[in-house]
Amino acid sequence: MHLLVTGGAGFIGSNFTSMALRKGERVTVLDALTYASGKEFIDAETKSFPGRCNLVEGSILDRDVVFDLAKEADAIVHFAAESHNDNSLRDPMLFVRTNVEGTANLLEAAREWGVRFHHVSTDEVYGDLPLGTPEKFSETSPYRPSSPYSASKASADHLVRAWSRSLGVQATISNCSNNFGPRQHVEKLIPRTITERLQGRRPRVYGTGRNVRDWIHVDDHNDALWQVLTRGRIGETYLIGASQEYSNLEVVRAINSLMGYEEEDFDLVADRPGHDLRYAIDWTKLKDELGWQPSRTDFREDLAATIDWYKENRAWWEPKKAATEARLSKWGL
Ligand code: NAD
Ligand code: DAU
Numbered sequence: 001m002h003l004l005v006t007g008g009a010g011f012i013g014s015n016f017t018s019m020a021l022r023k024g025e026r027v028t029v030l031d032a033l034t035y036a037s038g039k040e041f042i043d044a045e046t047k048s049f050p051g052r053c054n055l056v057e058g059s060i061l062d063r064d065v066v067f068d069l070a071k072e073a074d075a076i077v078h079f080a081a082e083s084h085n086d087n088s089l090r091d092p093m094l095f096v097r098t099n100v101e102g103t104a105n106l107l108e109a110a111r112e113w114g115v116r117f118h119h120v121s122t123d124e125v126y127g128d129l130p131l132g133t134p135e136k137f138s139e140t141s142p143y144r145p146s147s148p149y150s151a152s153k154a155s156a157d158h159l160v161r162a163w164s165r166s167l168g169v170q171a172t173i174s175n176c177s178n179n180f181g182p183r184q185h186v187e188k189l190i191p192r193t194i195t196e197r198l199q200g201r202r203p204r205v206y207g208t209g210r211n212v213r214d215w216i217h218v219d220d221h222n223d224a225l226w227q228v229l230t231r232g233r234i235g236e237t238y239l240i241g242a243s244q245e246y247s248n249l250e251v252v253r254a255i256n257s258l259m260g261y262e263e264e265d266f267d268l269v270a271d272r273p274g275h276d277l278r279y280a281i282d283w284t285k286l287k288d289e290l291g292w293q294p295s296r297t298d299f300r301e302d303l304a305a306t307i308d309w310y311k312e313n314r315a316w317w318e319p320k321k322a323a324t325e326a327r328l329s330k331w332g333l
Helices: 011-022 039-048 063-071 085-090 092-113 148-165 189-198 218-231 248-258 284-290 299-312 314-330
Strands: 002-006 026-031 053-057 075-078 116-122 171-176 204-206 212-214 237-240 245-247 267-269
Touching (some): 011 026, 011 039, 085 148, 148 171, 218 284, 245 248
Parallel strands (some): 002 026
């Protein structure tokens, strides 16, 4: 297949691109190379797979670029987005433009050329769950987004459903929980905590730290995406998760102890406005229909491997770190 991977220089998209190339596919990455991207990861793949990996620097908002690239592709795998909740609280319109208008643009191109479309979405479109209950999100949960980021992703999901049902686009959607692993931007909880430690500072936990996230290794997410892209039913939505629910306090304590610090060595800071309490995924449909299940289920071991990756890749994240911390400290985070 020739895949057009939007946002393919970002955290999940670049890991997906590496996986697809190793499977023998051809990949064109369309990425605006924003602050969150890692151009060097795609440049390295372009060298390793000459003629099979190509990076186009451009925006999904650019109709001409999108239409030209879609025409040549067998499938579009759509990762490109503004992805950070804290940023969406300060500049919501950027999220509307990129995540909503950008998705509409791609859907129009997929419609024009009859290209298969997979939309990579998030569990946050379903809002949050109460703490301490067995309740989980499923494909039939009502949409109830809390932040401008999750509302923009919910809007994009609705566009994909409409273009699929009424305009004939061959689309699928997946909604995944919190990813972690190599190449994630230092603004997100796990890499931020690790890199604060590596630069000699204490991690910061928002609010009470009791909020719960359902963690999945990025390789498991991409493996599930591959199953949905290649074997999923057109018009369907699949939830992706790995049943690894931990509170933010538990995550930060685990990183502290793996890095040789006292578990309680962190600061509580201001809470995120509208902060979602808990996410949890029921991935039964993916298991029953496509036989998928997560393989990375030792959270502590995968956290340790992620810590090692950040120790070994300081040249990538250190230039991004100062700007990120300046931004977050302005917001009291
Ligand atoms: P990321 O922020 O690391 O990467 C996003 C990429 O999109 C970057 O390379 C950026 O340059 C690119 N991009 C931004 N605006 C663009 C534009 N206008 N045109 C082209 N490219 C543009 O994000 P991520 O964490 O890798 O998330 C990828 C996708 O997966 C997003 O759609 C996100 O909503 C979804 N998702 C993320 C998670 C998670 O835990 N990170 C979980 C579920 C779903
Ligand atoms: O659920 C999927 C979503 O997961 C994706 O759609 C988003 O793109 C991705 O960013 C992530 O959203 P979260 O807001 O859950 O991730 P973040 O890493 O920003 O925060 C995780 C939790 O940790 C959240 O409860 C806020 C908290 N937090 C975050 C940071 C950066 C802290 O307590 N301290 C921090 O320094």
